[in-house]
Amino acid sequence: MKKIVIRPNILPRFTEVYVGRNLLWGDLWKNLFEGKKTRFVIIADQALKEVYGTKLASHLNAELLTIPSGEKTKSQDVLDKLMEELFILGVNKDTVLIALGGGVTLDLVSFAASIYMRGVQHILIPTTLLGMVDAAIGGKTAIDTAFGKNLIGSIYHPKAIVADVETLSTLPETEWVNGLAEILKMGLIFDAGIWELGKKDRKDPELILKAIGAKIEIVEQDSTEQSLRRILNFGHTIGHGLEAVARYGMPHGRAVALGCVVESYLSWQLGYLSVKDVEGILALYDSFFLQLPDGYSRQGLLQALSYDKKRSSGQMRFVLIDEIGHAMPFDGAYCRSVSLSELESSLDWMENTYG
Amino acid sequence: MKKIVIRPNILPRFTEVYVGRNLLWGDLWKNLFEGKKTRFVIIADQALKEVYGTKLASHLNAELLTIPSGEKTKSQDVLDKLMEELFILGVNKDTVLIALGGGVTLDLVSFAASIYMRGVQHILIPTTLLGMVDAAIGGKTAIDTAFGKNLIGSIYHPKAIVADVETLSTLPETEWVNGLAEILKMGLIFDAGIWELGKKDRKDPELILKAIGAKIEIVEQDSTEQSLRRILNFGHTIGHGLEAVARYGMPHGRAVALGCVVESYLSWQLGYLSVKDVEGILALYDSFFLQLPDGYSRQGLLQALSYDKKRSSGQMRFVLIDEIGHAMPFDGAYCRSVSLSELESSLDWMENTYG
Numbered sequence: 001m002k003k004i005v006i007r008p009n010i011l012p013r014f015t016e017v018y019v020g021r022n023l024l025w026g027d028l029w030k031n032l033f034e035g036k037k038t039r040f041v042i043i044a045d046q047a048l049k050e051v052y053g054t055k056l057a058s059h060l061n062a063e064l065l066t067i068p069s070g071e072k073t074k075s076q077d078v079l080d081k082l083m084e085e086l087f088i089l090g091v092n093k094d095t096v097l098i099a100l101g102g103g104v105t106l107d108l109v110s111f112a113a114s115i116y117m118r119g120v121q122h123i124l125i126p127t128t129l130l131g132m133v134d135a136a137i138g139g140k141t142a143i144d145t146a147f148g149k150n151l152i153g154s155i156y157h158p159k160a161i162v163a164d165v166e167t168l169s170t171l172p173e174t175e176w177v178n179g180l181a182e183i184l185k186m187g188l189i190f191d192a193g194i195w196e197l198g199k200k201d202r203k204d205p206e207l208i209l210k211a212i213g214a215k216i217e218i219v220e221q222d223s224t225e226q227s228l229r230r231i232l233n234f235g236h237t238i239g240h241g242l243e244a245v246a247r248y249g250m251p252h253g254r255a256v257a258l259g260c261v262v263e264s265y266l267s268w269q270l271g272y273l274s275v276k277d278v279e280g281i282l283a284l285y286d287s288f289f290l291q292l293p294d295g296y297s298r299q300g301l302l303q304a305l306s307y308d309k310k311r312s313s314g315q316m317r318f319v320l321i322d323e324i325g326h327a328m329p330f331d332g333a334y335c336r337s338v339s340l341s342e343l344e345s346s347l348d349w350m351e352n353t354y355g
Numbered sequence: 356m357k358k359i360v361i362r363p364n365i366l367p368r369f370t371e372v373y374v375g376r377n378l379l380w381g382d383l384w385k386n387l388f389e390g391k392k393t394r395f396v397i398i399a400d401q402a403l404k405e406v407y408g409t410k411l412a413s414h415l416n417a418e419l420l421t422i423p424s425g426e427k428t429k430s431q432d433v434l435d436k437l438m439e440e441l442f443i444l445g446v447n448k449d450t451v452l453i454a455l456g457g458g459v460t461l462d463l464v465s466f467a468a469s470i471y472m473r474g475v476q477h478i479l480i481p482t483t484l485l486g487m488v489d490a491a492i493g494g495k496t497a498i499d500t501a502f503g504k505n506l507i508g509s510i511y512h513p514k515a516i517v518a519d520v521e522t523l524s525t526l527p528e529t530e531w532v533n534g535l536a537e538i539l540k541m542g543l544i545f546d547a548g549i550w551e552l553g554k555k556d557r558k559d560p561e562l563i564l565k566a567i568g569a570k571i572e573i574v575e576q577d578s579t580e581q582s583l584r585r586i587l588n589f590g591h592t593i594g595h596g597l598e599a600v601a602r603y604g605m606p607h608g609r610a611v612a613l614g615c616v617v618e619s620y621l622s623w624q625l626g627y628l629s630v631k632d633v634e635g636i637l638a639l640y641d642s643f644f645l646q647l648p649d650g651y652s653r654q655g656l657l658q659a660l661s662y663d664k665k666r667s668s669g670q671m672r673f674v675l676i677d678e679i680g681h682a683m684p685f686d687g688a689y690c691r692s693v694s695l696s697e698l699e700s701s702l703d704w705m706e707n708t709y710g
Contacts, residue, residue, distance in 0.1 A: 001373055001374070001375030001376075001378060001383075002373070002374045002375060002564060003371060003372065003373050003374075004371075004372040004374070004567070004568065004571060005369055005370070005371055005372070006369065006370040006371075006372060006492070006512070006571050006574065006575060007369055007575055014360055014361065014362055015360070015361040016358060016359075016360055016361075017358065017359040017360070017361060018356055018357070018358050019356070019357045019358075019359070020356030020357060021356075023356060028356075076435065080431065083500070083507060084501075084502075087500065087501075087502040087506065088502075111470075114509060115470070115507050115508060115509055116506075116507065117506055117507075117508075118495065118496075118497065118505075118508045118509055118510055119509065119510065119579075137361070140473065141473075142473065145438070145442065146439075146442075147439075147442040147443075150473075151442065151471075151472055152438060152470050152471065152472075153470060153472075153473045154469060154470055154473055154474065154509060155473055155474065157361070209357060212359070213359065216359060216361050219361065220361060220362055224474075
């Protein structure tokens with residue numbers, strides 16, 4: 001027997017992130033490709049075609065495709081249709097795809113970019129707060145399946161992210177909550193400064209920048225979710241479970257916010273978090289008027305949790321915090337197994353408080 | 356405007372390659388995961404279920420799934436079905452997938468591994484010569500589409516490759532040709548020693564090892580096909596075109612062999628390759644009894660070439676050689692544009708000789 005070890009020389013990919021006002025119409029684009037003539041294909045959320053899509057296509061001399069609005073777009077069917085449109089346009093390995101929209105658009109288009117001809121370059125233009133602080137950052141791409149959300153996807157980094165806060169000016173309230181839930185989570189697990197800012201002016205652009213910076217710092221340290229990056233799942237184990245129980249009729253932001261509350265409570269109940277901190281956390285989330293979704297049942301939630309990607313050999317694993325701004329490292333695992341009996345008293349409390 | 360640059364820390368993935376006899380039944384497996392108890396799911400070509408599949412599943416205490424034999428298996432439909440089976444089995448991020456079969460199985464299962472829950476570990480067991488020297492090495496994964504072969508896929512490296520030459524003992528002649536065409540190509544572009552060995556005993560295990568080693572050397576230098584790796588496309592521009600014209604009724608190995616002949620001729624015709632070398636090349640391929648496929652037409656071939664991934668801005672690019680064992684670097688591009696008029700006299704010659 002002969003053994004050889006292959007060490008593939010994987011090229012580092014750098015992502016340039018731009019945050020500011022009125023970036024879309026400037027000459028950012030020329031600098032990105034050092035003046036080289038580039039073919040762009042914009043893939044926009046249908047709802048954004050009139051607002052920005054057509055204008056941007058004309059500004060960049062780009063082709064424009066649209067995909068339907070809404071979470072159902074993150075499906076194999078919509079992906080198949082998009083890939084076909086790209087083949088028909090004759091998109092090749094030198095073409096750059098531009099995703100214009102919220103998290104759904106970014107996740108789908110990034111996944112398409114990662115598998116079209118084994119990968120083409122792409123640029124993200126998030127137009128929601130959640131898209132800017134969460135979906136755009138970190139290279140995670142995905143579509144949903146009948147078995148759960150984000151179960152098919154890849155890790156694939158864009159060439160650039162262009163966060164133009166001007167695009168948030170017409171954002172509806174529910175979208176602000178979606179973004180804020182992620183920003184506050186970042187405060188709880190990583191940066192108490194974000195939590196403090198989040199207590200005050202929640203539309204402060206500085207808050208957006210700080211949240212993006214925090215996520216970048218985490219992702220740079222651990223791109224493939226082997227360790228530190230797992231802390232981003234804080235609030236999402238319960239949050240995803242609640243969304244599943246509600247058959248995705250519960251807005252993501254509200255599910256994550258309630259997830260953060262319950263997982264903070266769990267952190268206190270297991271003896272890691274002080275009573276002062278957990279009280280402070282509960283107080284801030286009061287303004288969200290959180291409640292359990294229609295159709296909630298304990299059994300349904302536990303069943304949904306068992307499909308969770310973070311589960312290892314049948315155990316449920318949770319990210320936990322020991323103070324505001326700090327997730328527990330647990331020897332680099334950044335999560336620990338929580339038995340069903342440990343979890344159940346937190347669920348009792350959740351049902352009594354938010355039922 | 357504020358600019359931040361993300362430098363994702365992409366973990367290097369090492370692939371361990373084992374070449375030898377009777378590897379499947381040894382304790383190689385324990386060493387691979389350092390004794391850690393691991394859940395394996397074998398995905399085998401249907402035709403191999405009886406021969407090796409059931410026995411290996413029992414040896415590894417693994418679950419066993421099968422996929423149909425034949426190139427049509429590299430489709431979105433078969434992929435969707437496989438992903439569904441994995442979800443139903445409850446395969447999670449800690450499970451290791453094992454692909455058992457030829458190039459088709461390896462390409463499909465590797466692609467599935469790369470996108471299932473954003474990537475799970477996998478091991479390749481190639482059971483054909485082509486699988487060992489080509490498909491298994493280099494991390495390219497793919498499925499075919501209505502618009503062409505391998506147009507959807509990823510670059511994703513396996514944890515290990517186990518090439519057990521024992522599995523070749525029942526290989527049919529047409530599969531030997533498929534493998535030999537790739538091995539000889541490797542001789543033409545990279546290692547004259549392989550070419551010399553290929554002239555003599557074509558079933559020499561040393562030849563397999565040398566070919567694997569050559570491909571590894573190329574892929575290590577350029578995993579994502581930015582430069583050197585492009586030389587592996589030698590013979591494939593024309594070869595893929597011929598396969599498309601024949602609606603994939605032409606065996607891959609024969610298409611690649613004829614592609615290598617035509618692209619060697621083109622290298623001579625453009626003044627790069629000596630007449631002595633091109634004559635030597637033509638002589639060796641005589642034993643393949645090459646001919647153009649049924650349904651061949653010049654127009655059909657040119658049309659098929661325009662869907663080629665290697666095309667850039669409407670130009671056709673070819674890898675060319677200047678001696679046996681050496682592809683031309685062209686300043687690191689490793690290919691050059693060939694105009695239609697330059698190409699046509701090579702096609703005239705091909706039609707006269709192999710029509």
